[in-house]
Amino acid sequence: MRWKASSTACVPTAPKAPDAVRVTSVPSKRVAPVRLWRHIVRWTGRWVSGEPVLAILLLAFILLEALRPQTPPALMGLVDWPTIVTLAGLLMLTKAIEFSGALDWLARRLLQRIHTQRGLACLLVLLAAGLATLLTNDVALFAVVPLALSLHRLTPLPIKRLVIAIALAVNAGSVLTPLGNPQNLFLWQSSGVSFLAFTWALAPLAGVLMLMLVLLTIFLFPPKAFALPTGSGSAAPTPAHPPLDIPLICVTGLAFIAFVVLADLRHELIAWSLVLVGYGLWRRDAILKIDWLLLLIFVLMFIVLRGVAALPAIHGLLAALDLHAPLRVYLAAALLSQGISNVPATILLAEFTCNWHALAYGVSVGGFGIGIGSLANLIAIRLAGERGIWGPFHVISLPFFALATGAGAALLFYLGK
Numbered sequence: 262m263r264w265k266a267s268s269t270a271c272v273p274t275a276p277k278a279p280d281a282v283r284v285t286s287v288p289s290k291r292v293a294p295v296r297l298w299r300h301i302v303r304w305t306g307r308w309v310s311g312e313p314v315l316a317i318l319l320l321a322f323i324l325l326e327a328l329r330p331q332t333p334p335a336l337m338g339l340v341d342w343p344t345i346v347t348l349a350g351l352l353m354l355t356k357a358i359e360f361s362g363a364l365d366w367l368a369r370r371l372l373q374r375i376h377t378q379r380g381l382a383c384l385l386v387l388l389a390a391g392l393a394t395l396l397t398n399d400v401a402l403f404a405v406v407p408l409a410l411s412l413h414r415l416t417p418l419p420i421k422r423l424v425i426a427i428a429l430a431v432n433a434g435s436v437l438t439p440l441g442n443p444q445n446l447f448l449w450q451s452s453g454v455s456f457l458a459f460t461w462a463l464a465p466l467a468g469v470l471m472l473m474l475v476l477l478t479i480f481l482f483p484p485k486a487f488a489l490p491t492g493s494g495s496a497a498p499t500p501a502h503p504p505l506d507i508p509l510i511c512v513t514g515l516a517f518i519a520f521v522v523l524a525d526l527r528h529e530l531i532a533w534s535l536v537l538v539g540y541g542l543w544r545r546d547a548i549l550k551i552d553w554l555l556l557l558i559f560v561l562m563f564i565v566l567r568g569v570a571a572l573p574a575i576h577g578l579l580a581a582l583d584l585h586a587p588l589r590v591y592l593a594a595a596l597l598s599q600g601i602s603n604v605p606a607t608i609l610l611a612e613f614t615c616n617w618h619a620l621a622y623g624v625s626v627g628g629f630g631i632g633i634g635s636l637a638n639l640i641a642i643r644l645a646g647e648r649g650i651w652g653p654f655h656v657i658s659l660p661f662f663a664l665a666t667g668a669g670a671a672l673l674f675y676l677g678k
Contacts, residue, residue, distance in 0.1 A: 314602075314636070315554065318561040325568045340563040341608075343529050344447045349556055350524075350533040351440060353540055354517050355400040357547040361509040364392070364404040382423055382482040383475065385409055389427045390434025390471060395517075398431035398442050398637040399552070405431075406644040416487050421650050425657050426478050428641035432628040433470035435637075436463050440521070442637070443559060444607040444624050452617040456525040462618055465676065466625060469668050477661065509544065559604075566605050570612045579613050587619040587673050594620050595666050598627025598634045619673060626669045630662030631655070 358364065367388075375381045385405055392401035405427050413420045435441030439449035439459050449459045516536060523532035540547045569575050584590045590610070597606040603624035610620055628635030632642065632654060642650055 314639075315558055315561070318558065318565050321565045321569070322561060325565060329568065329572070331568075336564050339567040340560050341447060341451065343450045343527070344443075345556060345559060345563075346533045347446055347450060347524050347529045348443060348559065349551070350520055350529070350536045351397060351446075352551040352555070353536050353547050354513060354520060355396045356551050357509060357513040357540060357544060358396065358517075359400065359404065360544070360547060361506040361513060362504055363510050365408070366505055377484045377486050378418065379479060379482040379484045381412070381418070381487070382426060382478050385423065386426050386430040386474060386478050389430040390474070393431040393434035394437045394441050397440060398435040398635075399555070399640060401431045401434070402427070402637060402640050402644060406641055410645070418487070419482065420645070421647050421653050422481050422657075424641055424645040424647070424650065425654050426474075426481060428638050428654075429474055429477070429629065429658065429661060431637050431641070432625075432635050433467065433474050436470060436625045437467040438463075442628075442635075443604050445621065447604075447607055448611070448617045448621050450529075451611060454617075456521060463621060463625070465672050466622055466669055469672065470625075470665060473661070473664060473668070477657070481657070512543075562605055562608055566608045567612065570609055579610070582613070584610065584614040585616070587616055588670060590614050590616050590619040591623040591670060591673055592666075594623025595627040595669070598624055599631045599662075600633075602633050603627040603635055622669045622673060626662065626665040629658050629665055632658070634658075634662070 375384055385408070389401045389405040392404060396404075406424060409418070409420065409423050409427060412418060413423075432442075435445070437460060439445045439456060445459070445463070449456070452459070454462075516539070520532045520536060523529065523535075537548065570579065582589065582593060584593060594603075594606055594610055597610065601609070606627060607620065607624045611617075614620060628637065632638045632651060638654070638658075642654065
């Protein structure tokens, strides 16, 4: 009840119901959309902040559109769609292999005969490198790093050094084939060479890098004995083993071979369509749970980096490098990878050179060195979740980069490429 002042007395007056309803209802209608947009902006901010590469690409895309606006068809024309389609198909197949339990089964069978830290480290390094040759370096990391962390929970291990060695291993192992990493996949698709020809060309560098990596692993890890607890009375419970899905393993193995053959014949769209329809009807999780964000990042990379290369200032600067001599292409790729990572360096420099062989060598060794040189480094460190790991990482990776760069240059000179 409200009171209305008068010249003689304070007379109580009843509140007006319609006015009260009108006052409270109008702001609620206006505030609701504002609150919704605040939630959307806050959620988007958290999502982007958790993916720094995506945040940088989105910011660069906005700046490029402000400087040189392009139509949506023109932007889509900057994307190398055969590479994106091939990458999408491989992600689906590797996710199916992951769900089959084959990787975990293989790793634990191999570990049954290991009794020293050096033996364990060499095993995990070779396993990570082997998986990276066909299942991409990201998938190898998601399989091997969690395994190393599980073992560390069972028995004390030098986990920082182990994760660093695994990160170097997937970078070295992925050099061998077009399927090992995104930059190889792009160069294979854009160069037009066959799968075997690409693998043969990269085999010398992959062999040298793996030899260096094994020697480094032997140096980093002592032959100190350890034992994995197996009984129920152990201090830490043994992680549950996922069951083997034999039908999924067999079908995916055959599908993987067929996919590579079709992609080699430049029928990647047909291969992707078959995988999409087949697993969509049979094992939908293999499609729904792939890293869709990774595909978005690569689409943005093509748009942003090819847009940057078309800017007059950048185009003039890179054209002045005269990227025709193999050694010059190689060094430019290796050094540029240290600043913007090897996948963006590949996409950017491919606009200025046709020497895919030297470019592949350069971005391969460029994955070592500074952490940003390869996205695989960032993923490995992120999976490890260990504080203070970046310092030891660079203590190991920078000298490895220097030696790898020298070895790659010597190989290019010897091969006359």
